Amino acid sequence: MILDSKVPSGDLADKWEDHKFHMKLINPANRRKHDIIVIGSGLAGASAAATLGGLGYNVSCFCFQDSPRRAHSIAAQGGINAAKNYQGDGDSVHRLFYDTIKGGDFRAREANVHRLAEVSRNIIDQCVAQGVPFARDYGGLLDNRSFGGAQVSRTFYARGQTGQQLLLGAYSALNREISRGTVKMYSRKEMLEIVLVDGKARGVIIRDLVTGEITTHSGDAVIMATGGYGNVFYLSTNAKGCNVTASWRAHKKGAGFANPCYTQIHPTCIPVSGDYQSKLTLMSESLRNDGRVWVPSKKGDTRSAFEIPEAERDYYLERKYPSYGNLAPRDIASRSAKEACDAGLGVGPGGLGVYLDFADAIKRVGEDGIKKKYGNLFHMYQKITAENPYKAPMRIYPAVHYTMGGLWVDYNLMSNIPGLFVLGEANFSDHGANRLGASALMQGLADGYFVVPFTLANYIASEKLNKVKTTDAPFTEAANAVKERTQKFLSIKGGRSVDSFHKELGQVMWDKCGMARDKAGLEAAIVKIPKLREEFWQNVKVLGENENLNQSLERAGRVADFLEFGELMCQDALHREESCGGHFRSEHQTEDGEAKRNDEQFCYVGVWEHKGDGKKAELNKEPLEFTDVKLATRSYK
Amino acid sequence: MDVTLHVWRQKNAKAKGAMEVIEGKDISEHSSFLEMLDTVNETLLSKGQEPIAFDHDCREGICGACSLVINGEPHGPEYGTTTCQLHMRSFKNGQHIFIEPWRAKAFPVIRDLVVDREAFDRIQQAGGFVSVNVGSPQDANCLPIAKQDADKAFDAAVCIGCGACVAACKNASPMLFVAAKVSQLALLPQGQPERESRVLAMVDQMKKEGFGNCSNQYECEAACPKEISVEHIARMNREYLRASFLEEAPKAGHGGD
Numbered sequence: 001m002i003l004d005s006k007v008p009s010g011d012l013a014d015k016w017e018d019h020k021f022h023m024k025l026i027n028p029a030n031r032r033k034h035d036i037i038v039i040g041s042g043l044a045g046a047s048a049a050a051t052l053g054g055l056g057y058n059v060s061c062f063c064f065q066d067s068p069r070r071a072h073s074i075a076a077q078g079g080i081n082a083a084k085n086y087q088g089d090g091d092s093v094h095r096l097f098y099d100t101i102k103g104g105d106f107r108a109r110e111a112n113v114h115r116l117a118e119v120s121r122n123i124i125d126q127c128v129a130q131g132v133p134f135a136r137d138y139g140g141l142l143d144n145r146s147f148g149g150a151q152v153s154r155t156f157y158a159r160g161q162t163g164q165q166l167l168l169g170a171y172s173a174l175n176r177e178i179s180r181g182t183v184k185m186y187s188r189k190e191m192l193e194i195v196l197v198d199g200k201a202r203g204v205i206i207r208d209l210v211t212g213e214i215t216t217h218s219g220d221a222v223i224m225a226t227g228g229y230g231n232v233f234y235l236s237t238n239a240k241g242c243n244v245t246a247s248w249r250a251h252k253k254g255a256g257f258a259n260p261c262y263t264q265i266h267p268t269c270i271p272v273s274g275d276y277q278s279k280l281t282l283m284s285e286s287l288r289n290d291g292r293v294w295v296p297s298k299k300g301d302t303r304s305a306f307e308i309p310e311a312e313r314d315y316y317l318e319r320k321y322p323s324y325g326n327l328a329p330r331d332i333a334s335r336s337a338k339e340a341c342d343a344g345l346g347v348g349p350g351g352l353g354v355y356l357d358f359a360d361a362i363k364r365v366g367e368d369g370i371k372k373k374y375g376n377l378f379h380m381y382q383k384i385t386a387e388n389p390y391k392a393p394m395r396i397y398p399a400v401h402y403t404m405g406g407l408w409v410d411y412n413l414m415s416n417i418p419g420l421f422v423l424g425e426a427n428f429s430d431h432g433a434n435r436l437g438a439s440a441l442m443q444g445l446a447d448g449y450f451v452v453p454f455t456l457a458n459y460i461a462s463e464k465l466n467k468v469k470t471t472d473a474p475f476t477e478a479a480n481a482v483k484e485r486t487q488k489f490l491s492i493k494g495g496r497s498v499d500s501f502h503k504e505l506g507q508v509m510w511d512k513c514g515m516a517r518d519k520a521g522l523e524a525a526i527v528k529i530p531k532l533r534e535e536f537w538q539n540v541k542v543l544g545e546n547e548n549l550n551q552s553l554e555r556a557g558r559v560a561d562f563l564e565f566g567e568l569m570c571q572d573a574l575h576r577e578e579s580c581g582g583h584f585r586s587e588h589q590t591e592d593g594e595a596k597r598n599d600e601q602f603c604y605v606g607v608w609e610h611k612g613d614g615k616k617a618e619l620n621k622e623p624l625e626f627t628d629v630k631l632a633t634r635s636y637k
Numbered sequence: 638m639d640v641t642l643h644v645w646r647q648k649n650a651k652a653k654g655a656m657e658v659i660e661g662k663d664i665s666e667h668s669s670f671l672e673m674l675d676t677v678n679e680t681l682l683s684k685g686q687e688p689i690a691f692d693h694d695c696r697e698g699i700c701g702a703c704s705l706v707i708n709g710e711p712h713g714p715e716y717g718t719t720t721c722q723l724h725m726r727s728f729k730n731g732q733h734i735f736i737e738p739w740r741a742k743a744f745p746v747i748r749d750l751v752v753d754r755e756a757f758d759r760i761q762q763a764g765g766f767v768s769v770n771v772g773s774p775q776d777a778n779c780l781p782i783a784k785q786d787a788d789k790a791f792d793a794a795v796c797i798g799c800g801a802c803v804a805a806c807k808n809a810s811p812m813l814f815v816a817a818k819v820s821q822l823a824l825l826p827q828g829q830p831e832r833e834s835r836v837l838a839m840v841d842q843m844k845k846e847g848f849g850n851c852s853n854q855y856e857c858e859a860a861c862p863k864e865i866s867v868e869h870i871a872r873m874n875r876e877y878l879r880a881s882f883l884e885e886a887p888k889a890g891h892g893g894d
C-alpha cells in the first residue's frame with residue numbers, strides 16, 4: 001500500500017494557501033458535466049454536497065435516515081471551536097492548532113491540523129450568514145464558552161444543541177441546491193458497496209430501504225461522509241443507526257483503515273441502568289464549565305451527596321490537574337473516573353458513577369442562570385433518570401462517544417483509492433489519539449465547506465476519467481454481490497436475533513478494548529470475535545423479506561460488518577505497545593497512572609490493508625513528522 | 638411491569654392495516670418507550686413473528702425520527718417530550734397502550750408505525766433557506782443581532798421536523814412546522830432579502846402536498862415536543878399577508894447591461 005500524505009512543501013502556515021493556488025480548477029460551465037456521489041448528509045456530507053452543488057457539479061447525495069436533517073450530527077450538544085479570539089483572551093490559529101495536536105497526544109498530521117485551525121474562522125462566518133442562531137451576548141455579538149483541553153474561550157454554541165443548529169444550516173444550504181436542481185437527494189437509501197473501475201472509485205451500489213431495490217450509480221468521484229463506528233460497542237452515545245458499513249466495504253475494496261483502535265470514551269454520560277438499555281446519553285462536556293466532579297474520599301460511603309461534608313469529598317480532577325481542573329481533556333477525565341470507581345469510590349448502583357455537582361454554580365448564578373445555559377441537558381437528565389439535577393448532583397460515567405480512527409486520507413482528504421474522498425468522523429485525519437471537545441463539528445464543516453471543493457476539482461481536472469456505464473461488469477458484479485448477501489441473511493433462519501449478537505460483541509469490545517486494554521485481554525478478544533462471527537453466519541435469525549421495509553435485515557448487514565471490524569480494532573490495539581490519548585494500554589503507564597507514549601517506536605499512523613477474508617490484515621505505516629511543535633509529554637497539571 | 642399493546646400493523650403502503658394485540662411482559666419501568674418496543678420485538682422474533690417497525694435514531698429527543706401516536710396523543714402523555722424520551726414509568730402495570738402511526742394524507746404509511754415524511758423536506762426545499770454561497774462571507778461579528786431577537790428566532794429554530802403537529806391536528810395542518818422556519822428567518826437580518834418569496838413558496842408547497850389548513854385549534858402546540866409556540870403561526874400569517882400584498886404591487890424591472 002502506498003501512503004503518500006501529499007503534504008505540500010513550504011512553511012506550515014502557508015501550505016494551504018499555496019496549495020489552493022497551485023491546484024487546478026474546473027471552469028464553471030464544465031462542472032455540471034461531472035457527476036459526484038456523496039454518501040452521508042451529516043455536517044460533513046451535507047456541507048460538501050451543498051457546496052459542490054453550489055459550484056455547479058451534478059451531485060447525488062444519499063442517507064439512510066428518512067431525511068437528511070436527521071443525520072447523527074444533529075445530536076451534537078456542546079459547541080464548535082474556532083480561533084476567532086472574539087473574547088480577546090489570547091487565542092490564535094496557532095494556539096488552536098497547538099491545542100489540537102497536543103490534545104491528540106501527538107498522533108495527528110501537523111499540516112492537516114493547521115489547515116483545520118485556519119479555516120475554523122470561515123466556518124463561523126459561513127454559518128452566521130446562513131442564519132444559524134448562535135448564542136449571543138447582550139451587545140448582540142457572538143458568545144463563547146470553554147471546553148476541555150483549552151485555556152481560552154473559543155467554543156461557539158447554540159444552547160445545548162449546537163449540532164442541531166449547524167446541521168439545519170447545512171441542511172438548508174442543501175435544500176437550496178436541491179431546489180436549484182444541482183443536488184438530487186436520496187433518503188432511506190443505504191450504500192452497500194463501492195465500485196472501482198481501473199482502480200478508481202467510480203460508483204456505488206445502493207439498497208432502497210423501503211422497496212429493497214438495488215440500484216447502481218456512477219460518478220467521477222465518490223465522497224464518503226458516513227460518520228463514526230462507536231456502535232461497535234453496542235452501547236454508545238451515537239444514534240442507533242451509526243455504523244461502519246460504508247467504510248468497511250471500502251476497506252475491503254482496498255482502502256486503508258487508519259488507527260481503528262483510537263476510540264474516545266466521553267467522561268460525562270448518564271450511567272448504564274439495565275440490560276434493556278439501547279444507548280447511552282451524553283451530558284455535554286460544556287457542563288464541566290460549571291459542574292464540579294467529585295467522589296466521596298472514603299470507600300463504601302453510602303450517605304447521600306448532601307450528607308457528605310466538603311472535607312470528605314475528593315474533587316479529584318481539581319486535585320490532580322490544578323491548571324485545567326474540571327476541564328481536563330476527555331481521555332484523562334474518563335480514566336480518572338474509572339480509577340475512582342475501580343478503587344471502590346464510585347456512587348450510585350454498582351458503584352459505577354461519579355458526581356457532577358452544580359451546587360456552587362447555582363449559588364453563583366441561580367437556578368435560572370444554569371437553566372439558560374444548559375436547560376435542555378438538565379431536562380434530558382431528568383427525563384432519563386427521574387432525578388432533579390437542580391437539587392441533587394448528576395451521576396455520570398464514561399461512555400463510548402467518538403472514533404478518531406477511520407479511513408486513511410492524504411492531505412487532500414482522498415483515500416488511497418483514487419477518487420474516493422472521506423470526510424468528517426469517517427476519516428482519521430485531524431484528532432490523533434484523542435479529540436478535543438467541540439472539534440468534530442469544526443472538522444466536519446471544514447472538510448465539507450472549505451477543503452474538499454478545492455481538492456476534488458484538482459483531482460477531476462488532473463485525472464483522465466474514462467466514461468463508465470452502470471451496465472459495465474464492475475457495477476453488475478458489485479450489485480450481484482449485494483443481492484446475494486441480502487438473500488443470505490434471510491436464508492440462514494437461525495435461532496438468535498441480530499441484536500443479541502451485537503450486544504455480545506459490544507460487551508467483548510467494552511471489556512477488552514475499552515477504557516483500558518492489555519495484551520491478554522486483546523488476545524482473548526481476537527479469539528472470541530471470529531467465533532461469534534461464525535455463529536452469526538450460521539445462526540442469525542432475520543424474518544420477513546427483502547422487498548418490504550425490513551429493519552432486522554438492515555441491522556444484520558451492519559452487525560455483520562461490525563463483527564469483522566471489531567477484530568481489526570483489537571488487532572490494532574494489540575500492536576500499539578504504548579498508551580496515547582484514548583488508547584490506554586495498562587502495561588504502559590507512568591508511576592502516577594498517566595499514559596506513557598513511545599515515540600521511538602510508535603510515532604506513526606497505523607494503516608491496515610485488507611488481504612482477503614480469513615486472512616490477517618497487513619500493517620502499513622505513515623510516519624508522523626513534527627516540524628513546528630516539539631514532541632512533549634502531555635501535561636495538564 | 639406488564640402491558641398490553643394494541644399496535645397498528647401494516648405490511649407495506651399498499652397492504653391493508655389493522656390493530657393487533659401484543660403482550661409486553663417483564664418490562665422495566667426505567668426503560669424508555671422504544672426500549673419497551675425493542676424488548677417486545679425480541680419476543681416476537683423468538684416466536685417467529687415479524688418485529689414491529691418504527692422509526693428512531695438518536696433516541697435522545699433531537700433527530701425527530703421517532704413518532705407514534707400513543708393512546709391518542711402524538712409522542713404520548715408527557716408534555717414537551719418525544720416518544721424516545723418517554724419512559725415506562727409514565728404507564729401503569731397492566732395498562733392497555735394503543736400505538737398508531739401519524740395519520741395524514743400527506744404522510745402515507747410505509748410499514749406498521751413508519752410513515753413517509755418527505756413532504757416536510759419538500760416544504761423546506763421550497764424556501765426554508767438563506768441563499769448564500771459558500772465562500773468568504775463577512776466576519777460573523779459584523780452582523781450584531783439583538784439578544785432578544787436571536788433568542789426568539791432560536792425558540793422557533795429548535796423544531797425537529799417530527800410531524801407531531803400534523804398528527805395532532807384534525808385538519809392535518811403542518812402550520813407550526815412551516816411557521817417555525819418562516820418565523821426564525823423573518824426574525825433574523827439574514828432572512829430579510831427573501832422574506833416575502835420564502836413564505837409564499839413554503840405555504841404554496843404545503844398546499845400542494847395535500848396538507849390541511851389551520852383553523853386555530855392549537856392542538857399542535859400541545860403536542861409539539863419542542864414546545865414551539867403558536868405565536869409563530871400568528872407571525873407567519875402576518876408574513877403571508879404582507880408578502881401577498883407586496884407581491885401584487887408592481888415591481889421595478891431588472892436592468893441588463
Ligand SMILES: Cc1cc2nc3c(=O)[nH]c(=O)nc-3n(C[C@H](O)[C@H](O)[C@H](O)COP(=O)(O)OP(=O)(O)OC[C@H]3O[C@@H](n4cnc5c(N)ncnc54)[C@H](O)[C@@H]3O)c2cc1C
Pocket residue numbers: 039040041042043044045062063064065068071072073074075076077078079080162163189190191192225226227228237238239242243245246282284401402423424425426437438439440441442444
Ligand atoms: C451525543 C453527541 C454529542 C456530540 N457533541 C459534539 C459537540 O458538542 N461538538 C463537537 O464538535 N462534536 C460533537 N459530537 C461529535 C460530532 O457530532 C460527530 O463527530 C459529527 O457530527 C459527525 O459528523 P459526520 O458528518 O462525519 O457524520 P454523521 O453526522 O454521523 O453523518 C453520517 C451520515 O452518513 C449517512 N450514512 C452512513 N452510512 C451510510 C450508508 N452505508 N449508506 C448511506 N448513508 C450512510 C447517514 O445517513 C448520515 O447522513 C457529538 C457526538 C455525539 C454522539
Ligand code: SF4
Pocket residue numbers: 795796797798799800801802803813814817860861862863864865
Ligand atoms: S413544530 Fe413541533 S411538532 Fe411540528 S415538526 Fe416541529 S418539533 Fe415536531
Ligand code: FES
Pocket residue numbers: 692693694695696697698699700701702703719720721722
Ligand atoms: S429518536 Fe431521535 S427524536 Fe426520538
